[in-house]
Amino acid sequence: MDYQNYQPMSIGEWLITFIITYIPIVGIVMLFVWAFGDGTHPSKKTWAQATLILFAIAIVLGIIFATVIISMIGSMFGAMGTYS
Template sequence: MDHIQGETAPVMSLKDWVISVLISFIPIVGFIMLLVWAFSDSANPNKKNWAKATLIIFAAFFVLYLIFAFLFMGAIMSSAGLESMG
């Protein structure tokens, strides 16, 4: 079996993780930084994978938010339409 031999990524320290998470909490800057970390060739592979996973989770929650928003607005519009006819 062939093993890929190469350099391993340096371990991110606790301080690096705390700073990364805090930066990701900043509303617009955090999203941009997640994109940079996820698709940068120079980013630590651990941070790169974490950023990709975080973006996937954000996308899933955004889709769920849209579904519930449309359902809620549909219910509001439906009930408002029925009341105005009666």
């Protein structure tokens, strides 16, 4: 793909892009379309890929955090009967 023929995206195009991503489910689907589809502006394609990577990192960190918190709460409840 020849990226030299692309014009920079305008502010209006970016605003529409962000508004679309704020719509639940539609935004995630569109991120995948923009990240892996053909004919997407290179800037939008790279941005969508980076956003999906950040989402994946956030999900992994959220799962780790939730696991730690749940195990801490479980150990506190398990230790409640040992105090006299």
